[in-house]
Amino acid sequence: MTMLIVFHGENAGSFSQGFSDLLALGADVVTLPDALSSEADRETYAAADVIVGTRYDATLPRPSALSLFHVPGAGYDAVDLSALPASAVVCNCFGHEQAIAEYVMAALLARHVPLTDADQRLRAGDWKYWAGALDRTHEELAGKTIGLLGFGHIGKAIAARAKAFEMTVHVANRSSVAPSALVDRSFTLDNLDGFWGTVDFIVVSVPLTAETTGIVGADAFAAMRRSAVVFNVGRGPTIDEAALHDALASKRIAGAVIDTWYRYPKPGETDVQPSRLPFNDLPNVVMTPHMSGWTNGTISRRQRTIAANVARRAKGEPCVNIVGTGGS
Structure with a gap:
C-alpha cells in the first residue's frame, strides 16, 4: 500500500x-x-x-x-x-539554530555599529561618526559578555559566533557545562542568582516547561546590569510578561529584542498585538514576529x-x- x-x-x-x-x-x-x-x-x-x-x-x-x-x-x-x-x-x-544565531548577531551588531543612522546622517551632510574625535566613536562587540540561558542547539550556535567576535560567553543550563573553547563560565538553573549580573546580554532559548515558565522574572531583572539587553528566541512565557514590560518601561534594563511572544494570531485573525501589554509603545524594545529561525x-x-x-x-x-x- x-x-x-x-x-x-x-x-x-x-x-x-x-x-x-x-x-x-x-x-x-x-x-x-x-x-x-x-x-x-x-x-x-x-x-x-x-x-x-x-x-x-x-x-x-x-x-x-x-x-x-x-x-x-x-x-x-x-x-x-x-x-x-x-x-x-x-x-x-x-x-533552525544557524538562522537564529545569525538573527541574534545581527541584532547585537545593529546596536553597536550604527550603519543605518550613519548613512541617513551623511546623506544630509552630517558627519557624526567621522573618525578622529573621541565624541564620534561607536561601540564594538569584542570584550562584551553574552549570557546564554539554555545551551542546546541554539545556544551552541550563538556561542560559536560570539567567540568569532571575541566575546566572553557565560552559560546557564539545566546541567553544568564544562568550560571549553566556547564557554568561559557556566551556571546551573538552580544558581541563576549568580548569572544575571555577570553579562551584558542575555539570550533566552530554553524550552517551555513547568520549570522554565517565568524563569526570567522580576528578581532576575532586578539582578541584571542596567545596561543589559535581553533577547527571547525560545518561548515567550519563559520570560514573565509583566516583569519584562516593567523592566523596560522603568528602564531597569537598557533594552530587549523579543521574537517569541505571549499572544499569536489565530487562523483568519489580523492586526493582533503580541501581548496584552503595550510593548509597542516602548522605544527600547525591538519586536519581531517569531521570524528568527524562519529561513x-x-x-x-x-x-x-x-x-x-x-x-x-x-x-x-x-x-x-x-x-x-x-x-x-
Whole structure:
C-alpha cells in the first residue's frame, strides 16, 4: 500500500513543497488546512500513516494507524502525546539554530555599529561618526559578555559566533557545562542568582516547561546590569510578561529584542498585538514576529530530517529526535 503523508496546517504545509522528491519510496503527500472543516479533510487526516504538524489534541480526528507524528520544529508542547495512538513515534527537528544565531548577531551588531543612522546622517551632510574625535566613536562587540540561558542547539550556535567576535560567553543550563573553547563560565538553573549580573546580554532559548515558565522574572531583572539587553528566541512565557514590560518601561534594563511572544494570531485573525501589554509603545524594545529561525535554509534542513525519519520508520529502523510515543 502507498503511504499517506499529511502536512497539517499552514506552518507544516511550508515543508510540503518538493517533499516527495526527497523520498525514495512511494507516498501520497497531502496538505490540509489548519481547520479541518470538511468531512473529507477529517477522513484524510484520520487515514494518515504520517502526520507532519505543530499540534495534536483530542479535538482532531484520531489517526488510528499512525506510524509517525513529526513536528516540523523543535517545540512540541502543543502535541498531546497521550491522545495519539500507541503505534505513533513522535519526533521533532532542529536545523533552525544557524538562522537564529545569525538573527541574534545581527541584532547585537545593529546596536553597536550604527550603519543605518550613519548613512541617513551623511546623506544630509552630517558627519557624526567621522573618525578622529573621541565624541564620534561607536561601540564594538569584542570584550562584551553574552549570557546564554539554555545551551542546546541554539545556544551552541550563538556561542560559536560570539567567540568569532571575541566575546566572553557565560552559560546557564539545566546541567553544568564544562568550560571549553566556547564557554568561559557556566551556571546551573538552580544558581541563576549568580548569572544575571555577570553579562551584558542575555539570550533566552530554553524550552517551555513547568520549570522554565517565568524563569526570567522580576528578581532576575532586578539582578541584571542596567545596561543589559535581553533577547527571547525560545518561548515567550519563559520570560514573565509583566516583569519584562516593567523592566523596560522603568528602564531597569537598557533594552530587549523579543521574537517569541505571549499572544499569536489565530487562523483568519489580523492586526493582533503580541501581548496584552503595550510593548509597542516602548522605544527600547525591538519586536519581531517569531521570524528568527524562519529561513529557506531552515526549511530545507528540516525537510531532510523529516524525510529521513519517514524512511527509517518505513524500514523499521529507529528514528532520530524522538520525543515520545503515542499513548504515553
